[in-house]
Amino acid sequence: MQHVPSNVPAVEVRDLRKEFRRRSRRKPDESRFKRRYRTMPALRDVTFTMERGECVAILGQNGSGKSTLVRLLSTLLLHDGGSAKVFGHDVFTDQRAVQRLVNRVSVEASFFKKMSAAENLGYASRFYGMTSADTKDEIPRILERVGFPKERRTEPMENLSRGMQQKVALARALLTSPVLLLLDEPTTGLDPRSKLEVQEFIREVRLEHDATILLCTHDLAEAEVLADRIGVLDRGELLCLEPVDELLARYGASTLEEAFFAATGRTIEDEVLDEDDEEREVFA
Amino acid sequence: MRAMAVNLKHDLIGLGGVVERNVYLTRRYIWWDLAFFVWTVANTLTIVFIAKGIEATGGSIDVEATTTALLIGAVVWAYLGIIFEFITETVAWERWEGTIEYTFMAPLSRAMHLGGSGVFAVLYGLVRASLLFVVVAMFFGLSMPDANFPAAFAILLIASVSFFGIGMMTAVLPLISPEKGAQLGFVAQGLLLVVSGVYYPVSVLPEWMQWISKISPATYALRGIRGSILEGQGLLWANVWPLIVIGVVSIPLGLAVFKRGEIYAKRHGKLKRSG
Numbered sequence: 001m002q003h004v005p006s007n008v009p010a011v012e013v014r015d016l017r018k019e020f021r022r023r024s025r026r027k028p029d030e031s032r033f034k035r036r037y038r039t040m041p042a043l044r045d046v047t048f049t050m051e052r053g054e055c056v057a058i059l060g061q062n063g064s065g066k067s068t069l070v071r072l073l074s075t076l077l078l079h080d081g082g083s084a085k086v087f088g089h090d091v092f093t094d095q096r097a098v099q100r101l102v103n104r105v106s107v108e109a110s111f112f113k114k115m116s117a118a119e120n121l122g123y124a125s126r127f128y129g130m131t132s133a134d135t136k137d138e139i140p141r142i143l144e145r146v147g148f149p150k151e152r153r154t155e156p157m158e159n160l161s162r163g164m165q166q167k168v169a170l171a172r173a174l175l176t177s178p179v180l181l182l183l184d185e186p187t188t189g190l191d192p193r194s195k196l197e198v199q200e201f202i203r204e205v206r207l208e209h210d211a212t213i214l215l216c217t218h219d220l221a222e223a224e225v226l227a228d229r230i231g232v233l234d235r236g237e238l239l240c241l242e243p244v245d246e247l248l249a250r251y252g253a254s255t256l257e258e259a260f261f262a263a264t265g266r267t268i269e270d271e272v273l274d275e276d277d278e279e280r281e282v283f284a
Numbered sequence: 285m286r287a288m289a290v291n292l293k294h295d296l297i298g299l300g301g302v303v304e305r306n307v308y309l310t311r312r313y314i315w316w317d318l319a320f321f322v323w324t325v326a327n328t329l330t331i332v333f334i335a336k337g338i339e340a341t342g343g344s345i346d347v348e349a350t351t352t353a354l355l356i357g358a359v360v361w362a363y364l365g366i367i368f369e370f371i372t373e374t375v376a377w378e379r380w381e382g383t384i385e386y387t388f389m390a391p392l393s394r395a396m397h398l399g400g401s402g403v404f405a406v407l408y409g410l411v412r413a414s415l416l417f418v419v420v421a422m423f424f425g426l427s428m429p430d431a432n433f434p435a436a437f438a439i440l441l442i443a444s445v446s447f448f449g450i451g452m453m454t455a456v457l458p459l460i461s462p463e464k465g466a467q468l469g470f471v472a473q474g475l476l477l478v479v480s481g482v483y484y485p486v487s488v489l490p491e492w493m494q495w496i497s498k499i500s501p502a503t504y505a506l507r508g509i510r511g512s513i514l515e516g517q518g519l520l521w522a523n524v525w526p527l528i529v530i531g532v533v534s535i536p537l538g539l540a541v542f543k544r545g546e547i548y549a550k551r552h553g554k555l556k557r558s559g
Contacts, residue, residue, distance in 0.1 A: 126301020
């Protein structure tokens with residue numbers, strides 16, 4: 001576990017803004033050589049705070065800005081306004097300090113497919129200063145903990161199922177003992193059994209590792225069972241962030257689905273509606 | 285001071301990780317490597333046969349010396365190709381496999397990240413280039429009685445520092461243009477060699493190209509290696525100092541260019557698997 005100050009919030013986001021620039025379609029009467037761009041807001045003045053050890057779920061449709069938020073906090077994007085701090089470190093000016101504290105699991109497991117689970121984990125851990133001596137016992141231990149079969153450790157990743165790959169992705173994130181874990185739709189596309197196993201493991205991590213977890217998902221049930229507070233992100237705007245009972249009360253809803261509909265005017269499974277939404281989905 | 289030492293230690297472990305990964309991947313794709321090696325041998329033969337072709341069409345040349353000079357050009361071309369390919373693929377391969385986000389969010393300095401690719405590329409490139417040289421030399425039965433191979437090897441190693449620096453500048457291209465950036469590395473390689481006298485003396489080039497050749501490390505590498513193998517020259521200072529100067533300039537310049545590219549990619553959302 002990394003040493004972090006105890007008197008600062010785990011995550012502090014203030015008026016965070018991110019826009020993407022996209023070339024506009026040329027009008028019929030416009031010159032072929034004239035380039036026009038328009039900006040697509042992906043996050044609009046998002047503000048929230050997370051305390052250490054808290055699990056916050058952000059709900060939103062595809063293209064709502066969830067992944068943009070995760071990618072900003074994991075130093076993969078630069079912002080266009082506002083600020084973001086992780087345990088007091090500025091995400092945009094003190095990137096290396098933040099990178100030591102954060103890891104993530106995204107919807108795509110993302111590994112070198114010809115390399116085995118053990119080799120992929122070894123490679124990822126070197127970037128966090130772990131030598132092969134450090135990981136010799138740690139990799140088998142952590143793979144066992146996520147329920148990865150021992151005999152398949154040396155098999156290329158391309159031979160593993162999606163569920164197995166996602167377990168290795170969880171192991172990769174945990175191997176570096178992050179104090180902030182960013183989960184970007186970690187169970188999307190998994191079969192029900194793998195989904196439950198991953199969710200159980202997330203609970204375990206939180207209890208045993210004292211990790212702070214930001215879970216971005218469009219799985220309402222998952223958010224409800226895992227998170228202390230739930231936020232609704234819609235077209236880049238964070239509409240609310242409250243414990244589930246307060247959220248239901250605010251919208252006079254009996255289920256999270258109803259609350260989401262009341263907040264956004266759409267169901268979470270709705271397809272993107274217009275061209276702006278579609279482009280936002282491509283970037284976010 | 286202690287924090288700096290810890291950072292450096294972590295960075296060196298990270299550099300080792302990149303080398304380790306490339307060893308794994310090379311092992312996995314070893315049959316493809318063998319196929320590409322056969323292609324490189326065939327390609328080199330087509331160039332080196334030119335010397336015999338000139339003689340056959342009535343030209344008067346020292347066939348053995350010309351064959352060796354062409355072989356050196358082809359081997360340096362192949363070596364440079366390997367260096368550029370590995371360094372450029374630092375980004376392109378990670379994007380293709382989807383690991384790019386995990387690598388760029390890790391606490392590893394970019395110098396060490398690219399350095400890991402560079403170290404592996406040099407080691408792998410030296411093995412491949414040496415094998416290529418030996419195979420083609422045997423094919424033509426070249427004797428090279430005066431050759432000073434240690435000096436030739438040393439000049440290639442020194443030049444590798446500059447090649448690495450320039451390679452870092454081309455490595456930024458797949459960051460900026462995920463679709464076509466990697467191919468642009470080949471353009472840089474071609475431009476570098478055309479002005480460096482890869483198959484001909486630099487003196488045959490137009491004067492403006494000769495000026496450009498002075499800032500190409502390949503010029504001094506080719507001159508030094510040809511001098512060592514054809515005439516048995518040692519490590520000449522006249523070839524070494526320009527390589528050191530170009531290396532000292534190109535490494536920080538390469539890093540700075542890459543850094544700018546990374547900032548651009550982070551600003552425009554290009555640091556992701558799908559591009």
